[in-house]
Amino acid sequence: MMMDTVADFLSRIRNANLVYKEYVDAPYSKVNEAIARILKEEGFIKDYEIVEVPFERTKNPENKKKLIRVHLKYGPNRERVINEIKRISKPGRRVYVGVEDIPLVKAGLGVAILSTNKGIIPGYKARKLGVGGEVLCYVW
Numbered sequence: 001m002m003m004d005t006v007a008d009f010l011s012r013i014r015n016a017n018l019v020y021k022e023y024v025d026a027p028y029s030k031v032n033e034a035i036a037r038i039l040k041e042e043g044f045i046k047d048y049e050i051v052e053v054p055f056e057r058t059k060n061p062e063n064k065k066k067l068i069r070v071h072l073k074y075g076p077n078r079e080r081v082i083n084e085i086k087r088i089s090k091p092g093r094r095v096y097v098g099v100e101d102i103p104l105v106k107a108g109l110g111v112a113i114l115s116t117n118k119g120i121i122p123g124y125k126a127r128k129l130g131v132g133g134e135v136l137c138y139v140w
Helices: 005-018 030-041 123-129
Strands: 023-027 045-054 064-072 085-087 111-116 119-122 133-139
Touching: 005 023, 005 030, 005 064, 005 085, 005 133, 030 045, 030 064, 030 111, 030 119, 030 133, 111 123, 119 123
Parallel strands: none
Antiparallel strands: 023 064, 045 064, 085 133, 111 119, 111 133
């Protein structure tokens, strides 16, 4: 049983990025989809898609499980676009910030992803909206 699906999702992206994979599959969740959407909007990944594959533990081919497929992005000379992706708030230690304490990642070159009452949004949008929340991860 997996305890922290966000950490698993981020680790899969980090590991695939280190070995220059074209894409990586992870279990689908709305939170993972929201994080992938932000990564795409910020230019860290090419794209993402939701795919359904047969569930291997059953004989019935109609049973499917949803996966999120993240297509990774690299520079023209195979430079990694994602240099680091780091989980901040964990199940054992939640990290919450107010609007005045939203961190700048790498002096604005990276992005902090927050879970707020307005949804899962990047840190600069949370500042603009005037909301704080739980810091999920940093990406740069």
